[in-house]
Amino acid sequence: MSHDQDHDHAHVHRFPPRPDQDDTLTYYRAMETAVRELLIDKGVITADDVRRQVEDMDGRNAGRGAKMVARAWLDLAYKQRMLANGSKAAEEIGLDVGPLKLVVVENTSSVHNVIVCTLCSCYPRMLLGLPPDWYKSRNYRSRMVREPRAVLAEFGTVIPPDVAIRVHDSTADMRYLVVPKRPTGTENWSEAELARLVTRDSMIGVALANEV
Amino acid sequence: MPDAVAHRFQIGDRVKVREAYPIGHVRTPYYVRGKRGVIERVCGAFPNPEELAYAREGRPAQPLYRVRFLQRELWTDYAGQPVDVVEVEIYQHWLEAEGPQP
Numbered sequence: 001m002s003h004d005q006d007h008d009h010a011h012v013h014r015f016p017p018r019p020d021q022d023d024t025l026t027y028y029r030a031m032e033t034a035v036r037e038l039l040i041d042k043g044v045i046t047a048d049d050v051r052r053q054v055e056d057m058d059g060r061n062a063g064r065g066a067k068m069v070a071r072a073w074l075d076l077a078y079k080q081r082m083l084a085n086g087s088k089a090a091e092e093i094g095l096d097v098g099p100l101k102l103v104v105v106e107n108t109s110s111v112h113n114v115i116v117c118t119l120c121s122c123y124p125r126m127l128l129g130l131p132p133d134w135y136k137s138r139n140y141r142s143r144m145v146r147e148p149r150a151v152l153a154e155f156g157t158v159i160p161p162d163v164a165i166r167v168h169d170s171t172a173d174m175r176y177l178v179v180p181k182r183p184t185g186t187e188n189w190s191e192a193e194l195a196r197l198v199t200r201d202s203m204i205g206v207a208l209a210n211e212v
Numbered sequence: 213m214p215d216a217v218a219h220r221f222q223i224g225d226r227v228k229v230r231e232a233y234p235i236g237h238v239r240t241p242y243y244v245r246g247k248r249g250v251i252e253r254v255c256g257a258f259p260n261p262e263e264l265a266y267a268r269e270g271r272p273a274q275p276l277y278r279v280r281f282l283q284r285e286l287w288t289d290y291a292g293q294p295v296d297v298v299e300v301e302i303y304q305h306w307l308e309a310e311g312p313q314p
Binding site: 016082099103120145146147148149150161163165166168169170171172173174196 | 218239240241244255256258260276278283286287292293295296297298299300301302303
């Protein structure tokens with residue numbers, strides 16, 4: 001064995017490989033693998049179909065929701081259509097939300113809205129992408145309906161006492177999107193410029209839109 | 213069998229959530245059972261998830277409402293503001309008509 005190979009070997013051991021987090025074959029993981037392989041073997045779907053769906057899911061991000069919010073800030077008539085029927089308003093600007101039933105709620109000087117799913121982790125993935133881990137935590141899910149002002153303060157969002165907190169518990173077939181308040185100093189901004197101020201957290205309701 | 217159960221409630225109606233604890237897959241959170249609220253909107257009718265969860269059809273579909281509850285109705289020691297509310301989606305078969313506020 002040459003000196004170089006010895007060196008490489010020692011080097012590898014200084015950074016031991018971390019085990020994959022999905023290397024435990026649980027009951028449901030085994031079932032998913034079995035069903036997927038059967039569907040592929042029987043020609044119902046292809047492995048490429050599965051890969052493409054995963055790629056699509058990973059590719060969704062909060063930019064879609066931000067586009068809706070920025071449009072609503074600029075176009076009062078659009079905002080009113082969006083508050084009346086969120087799914088139609090998404091389709092109107094070319095966002096495919098599938099069978100999603102979207103309810104859009106608007107923050108004002110007297111109401112602050114925030115979204116939670118106490119029973120599981122329902123989330124408007126078509127508009128915001130995959131949910132953050134904290135959204136699925138028992139801590140967030142149990143406390144947001146019980147002491148929302150305290151939870152919001154932990155996110156750095158202190159809501160004045162004269163503003164009502166309206167918590168939306170996404171328990172069944174609806175999904176929710178918050179329209180945060182438009183930051184001041186954004187007069188004459190374009191839709192694309194405004195959309196950059198609209199963060200994921202501001203559309204869940206745990207934060208405000210970014211200030212200018 | 214009709215495709216959907218007829219709606220019983222309108223926006224603004226006062227309702228009370230049934231205080232029942234059936235086993236199985238139920239999408240009515242514990243913290244609103246037995247509590248009083250007001251219909252915020254009618255969402256349409258959807259197959260009953262308590263049936264869907266066991267691979268049944270869930271028909272006829274159940275009307276779904278968004279019900280607004282005052283936080284102080286849900287938690288007697290609520291520490292926020294009296295105007296704070298929670299809005300929850302609840303299927304019709306979990307709701308009873310409630311008389312006007314005394």
